[in-house]
Amino acid sequence: MEIPFAIRGVAGRVVVTYEENLRPESVGCLPETEGFPVCTATVERPMRGYDSLMGWIQLVRSDDNVSRGELFEIDPLAPLGDLPHPFCWFGLNPTLFDVPSRSPRVDMEWTARSFLCVPDDLGNGLEARAVLGFDWGFTIEGGTIELDSPRQLEASAWDDHSTALAALYPAWRFPPGFTDLT
Template sequence: MILPFTHDGETGSVTVTLEQVDDPLTIGKHPASQGFPCCTSTVSYPGRGYRAMFGWVQFVRSTDNTTGGAGFDMDPFILFEDAPSPYAFFGHNPTLFDAPSRAERRSLAWLAHSFLAHTPLDREQRCVLPLTGFSWGFDIDAAGDITVRPAAALTAADWDEHLPYLGNSHPAWEFDKWQAETLSPEPRT
């Protein structure tokens, strides 16, 4: 799936690739991760320097999370899960890479909301402004079989539903609504 977005008057895109992992060692995972999904989302944007500094904010709702699947939790990169930033990844045209797995294959529903955003450097308060987003995930049935959920474009309403949680989780940051000027055109598959 390719999701276009607009930032600073220029159009960029996010290319989302989902696959089931055939050889976990090639992506740095344990052999027991075979069959679980792998998501790679790359950013292409013509702006240079700080104009192309973006971050990925990812939420996960799973039947084994803190709410038992009733709500979303932040999904930080494991090395930085105690960092006071809402971003799982941040950098110059950053790639989101995620390969979730579980040690035991019990019934599970797992859904991620992944948003590409930017933080303006000219504001006093650190602020997160969304540009585009998509959902993806997987399910494990009672027999232990894994089904990957296809990627689907998210909307401004999806981002806005996360705003109360973001404000409570990261009080040192501001989170703007998804503005009409940053709404993405239709995704391509």
């Protein structure tokens, strides 16, 4: 899947690859991740340096999260622990990479919403402006994993999460809608 976007009038795109994890060792994962999805979202944009600074915010709703599947919750990059910002990946044209898994494989639904964001460049403080978003996931039923292919999200999906994000990160602002910062 390809999702076009523009920031300050410069076009770019996100290329999302999504596949079954057939060789866990090839993506740095344990054997029990076999059969689960591998999702990679690569940012392609001809800018360098600070003009390419972006981050991915990912929220997950699953039957085994704190709300028991009722709400989307922040999905941090686990090896970094708790962070004072909402990003799971951040950098110059950053790549989102995720291989979720569960052991044991109990019946469940798992959905991620992944948003590419840009920081505030006006010096107004900590702000994450969403540029685009997509969702993806999997379902486990009777031990069998079914992959849910990525779908592009509308700006209203970002708006659905801005209040919860602001509560988790009170020093940050999360303006509504998708922006092109023209």
